[in-house]
Amino acid sequence: MPVAKQTAQPTREDFAAMLEESFGLVDLQEGSVVKGKVVGIEKDIAVIDIGLKTEGRVPVREFAGPGREAALKVGDEVEVYLERVENALGEAVLSRDKARREESWGRLEKAFQANEKVSGVIFNSVKGGYTVDLDGAVAFLPRSQVDIRPIRDVGPLMHNPQQFQILKMDRRRGNIVVSRRTVLEETRAGQRHELVSSLEEGQVIDGVVKNITDYGAFVDLGGIDGLLHVTDIAWRRVNHPSDVLSIGQQVKVRIIKINHETHRISLGMKQLQGDPWEGIEGKYPVGTKIKGRVTNITDYGAFVELEPGIEGLVHVSEMSWTKKNVHPGKIVSTSQEVEVQVLEVDPVKRRISLGLKQTLANPWDSFAEKHPVGSAIEGEVKNKTEFGLFLGLDGDVDGMVHLSDLDWNRPGEQVIEEFKKGDKVKAVVLDVDVEKERISLGIKQLQGDPFAQAGDLKKGAVVTCEITEVKEGGLEAKLVGTDLTTFIKRSELSRDRNEQRPDRFAVGNKVDARVTLFDKRARKVTVSIKALEIAEEKEAVAQYGSSDSGATLGDILGPSLKRAGDKKE
Numbered sequence: 001m002p003v004a005k006q007t008a009q010p011t012r013e014d015f016a017a018m019l020e021e022s023f024g025l026v027d028l029q030e031g032s033v034v035k036g037k038v039v040g041i042e043k044d045i046a047v048i049d050i051g052l053k054t055e056g057r058v059p060v061r062e063f064a065g066p067g068r069e070a071a072l073k074v075g076d077e078v079e080v081y082l083e084r085v086e087n088a089l090g091e092a093v094l095s096r097d098k099a100r101r102e103e104s105w106g107r108l109e110k111a112f113q114a115n116e117k118v119s120g121v122i123f124n125s126v127k128g129g130y131t132v133d134l135d136g137a138v139a140f141l142p143r144s145q146v147d148i149r150p151i152r153d154v155g156p157l158m159h160n161p162q163q164f165q166i167l168k169m170d171r172r173r174g175n176i177v178v179s180r181r182t183v184l185e186e187t188r189a190g191q192r193h194e195l196v197s198s199l200e201e202g203q204v205i206d207g208v209v210k211n212i213t214d215y216g217a218f219v220d221l222g223g224i225d226g227l228l229h230v231t232d233i234a235w236r237r238v239n240h241p242s243d244v245l246s247i248g249q250q251v252k253v254r255i256i257k258i259n260h261e262t263h264r265i266s267l268g269m270k271q272l273q274g275d276p277w278e279g280i281e282g283k284y285p286v287g288t289k290i291k292g293r294v295t296n297i298t299d300y301g302a303f304v305e306l307e308p309g310i311e312g313l314v315h316v317s318e319m320s321w322t323k324k325n326v327h328p329g330k331i332v333s334t335s336q337e338v339e340v341q342v343l344e345v346d347p348v349k350r351r352i353s354l355g356l357k358q359t360l361a362n363p364w365d366s367f368a369e370k371h372p373v374g375s376a377i378e379g380e381v382k383n384k385t386e387f388g389l390f391l392g393l394d395g396d397v398d399g400m401v402h403l404s405d406l407d408w409n410r411p412g413e414q415v416i417e418e419f420k421k422g423d424k425v426k427a428v429v430l431d432v433d434v435e436k437e438r439i440s441l442g443i444k445q446l447q448g449d450p451f452a453q454a455g456d457l458k459k460g461a462v463v464t465c466e467i468t469e470v471k472e473g474g475l476e477a478k479l480v481g482t483d484l485t486t487f488i489k490r491s492e493l494s495r496d497r498n499e500q501r502p503d504r505f506a507v508g509n510k511v512d513a514r515v516t517l518f519d520k521r522a523r524k525v526t527v528s529i530k531a532l533e534i535a536e537e538k539e540a541v542a543q544y545g546s547s548d549s550g551a552t553l554g555d556i557l558g559p560s561l562k563r564a565g566d567k568k569e
Contacts, residue, residue, distance in 0.1 A: 036049055036050035036077070037078075039055060039074065045058070046059075101137050104136040108134060108166060108169065111166060112166040112169050117163045118164055119135070120134040121160065121161055122154070123158065130143070132178055139178045140176065141180065142177070142179075145167075148185060162180055163183045164178040164183060165179045188223075191224065192263045195224045196258060196265070197260075199221075199265070201258055202254065203254070204252060204254050204272065205221055207219035207220055207221045207222075209250075210247065212245060212246075212247060214240065216228050216230045217245050226253070226266065228253060228268065229266065233270060235308060236308045236311070239296075253268060254271045254272055277309075280352070281345050284345055285342065285345075286342050286345065288341065288342045289342075290339070292304035292312070293335060293336070294338060295334070296334070297334060298328070299328075301318075304354055310352070312340070312342070312354040313353060314328075314332075314355065318343065318353075318355040318357055320357050321357045322363060322395075322397060331356075339356075340359065341354065363397045364434040367397055370394065372429065374428065374429065375429050376427070376429075376446065377394075378424060379392050379425060380392045380425070381422060388403055388412075397437075397439060398439070400440060401425075403416060408444045408447070408450055409483070409484075426446060427445075428441065429441060450483035450485075457479075457515065457525075458515065459515050459518050460514065460515060461515045462514055463480070463513060463514075463515060464479075464480040464481075464510055464511070465480065465510065466480055470503070470505055474487055474488050474493070475502055477511075479527075484525055488526075488529065490502060492516075494533065513527035513529045514527060514529075514535055516528045
């Protein structure tokens with residue numbers, strides 16, 4: 001029978017080797033960073049030996065990074081992250097990216113604690129900012145933290161190594177927030193301090209326009225910016241800095257003020273030229289008429305440039321003699337050349353008050369010269385108010401007919417209702433006040449004053465009245481031969497109470513009456529039939545009462561009563 005082959009027993013050295021190998025496996029823990037050697041490169045895959053039974057495979061691209069290529073060759077020692085000792089194919093699962101990330105997190109945490117800057121590369125744009133590669137660890141760069149001032153194009157900064165300051169770290173969530181702006185501000189602060197200390201107020205220096213805003217321009221003085229305010233660009237009005245300056249333009253400026261605490265520098269360009277306001281009173285004495293150009297129009301007036309750097313204001317009240325409530329833009333336009341008159345000069349406040357209407361004839365002077373008081377004119381009804389009627393007259397001026405000057409006899413409140421806008425009306429010029437720009441007119445003055453026509457009419461006189469209207473309370477009547485009107489009260493129609501009835505009379509009837517009141521100042525006249533009857537009775541009694549004719553009182557008064565009855569009929 002064949003003899004069985006005996007299996008060789010392991011030696012002490014074999015056990016020691018096996019034990020050492022076992023301890024080596026223990027050191028290679030999954031989820032840790034281990035060292036390995038590149039034993040081969042197959043196309044785009046690197047074969048890594050980390051001391052296990054089989055090698056692991058890692059894409060070559062993982063050894064590259066933003067801004068750098070992978071420089072890998074056989075024999076190089078590398079650090080990789082061991083995800084699994086063995087996969088389904090019996091290979092170790094390795095990752096260079098995760099190894100670098102673990103590596104970076106350790107370094108970044110130390111830098112964050114020490115408040116040190118770190119190097120990274122902006123490689124992608126995301127919502128609200130950008131992603132930055134910090135040698136394996138990905139951080140978020142907010143848009144507001146890219147630069148000191150907002151920049152439109154971040155392209156030149158992409159894929160170029162930059163210095164960043166870590167603002168926030170959360171390893172558990174894998175969040176890192178960085179800032180490039182903080183690094184720039186710190187660097188610039190040092191440069192600004194050094195540069196500001198070398199500058200002096202009043203110094204003239206060259207600069208380059210870096211940025212333009214609505215209120216001025218920022219000028220780079222060689223590492224530090226100064227503000228050139230829009231009011232310091234030129235002595236003349238500058239509506240917007242871009243009208244005069246452009247980005248990149250080289251300018252010569254004077255340092256007006258330096259704030260050493262905030263490092264703010266105020267600059268001026270106009271200060272390099274002579275001040276046009278010096279001797280301004282002698283150049284533009286009050287009353288001078290001069291031509292200028294309208295540069296700006298506001299609600300309260302228009303600015304007129306008399307020469308570069310010298311502007312005056314034509315207040316809205318000084319723009320037109322007649323257009324009082326019109327916007328200045330309806331009278332003049334920007335860039336229009338106009339003639340103005342100097343009204344006031346204030347060199348301290350650097351103000352000049354101008355007048356536009358003063359270069360034109362005063363329409364009230366012209367009207368007073370053309371239409372003296374007492375002359376008749378014609379105008380169009382422009383407006384009716386509670387106190388009178390406004391008429392449009394020659395020269396684009398208005399005149400007013402007061403309620404009291406509408407009619408001699410009727411109340412103005414009643415008469416004004418007979419007029420409407422657009423009516424052509426004749427009137428008499430009563431007064432022209434050039435200083436107050438007022439023209440007083442009268443319509444009733446076109447006809448004579450009835451009280452003036454009344455002559456020697458006085459209280460006690462006997463007049464004949466024509467009835468114009470019968471009312472319940474009495475009679476409206478006109479004194480025959482005059483334009484005077486009166487009202488005979490019911491109680492004054494007869495001395496006999498039974499005869500005090502207005503219906504006894506009709507329009508057109510003429511009656512005799514006695515004047516009981518005639519007041520030219522109050523413009524009032526009243527008459528009474530009753531008073532006339534009483535007066536005639538007294539006269540008759542006085543005349544016939546002492547006679548021996550035997551006549552009765554009826555015989556005496558009969559003729560008088562008959563005369564009154566005949567006139568009524």
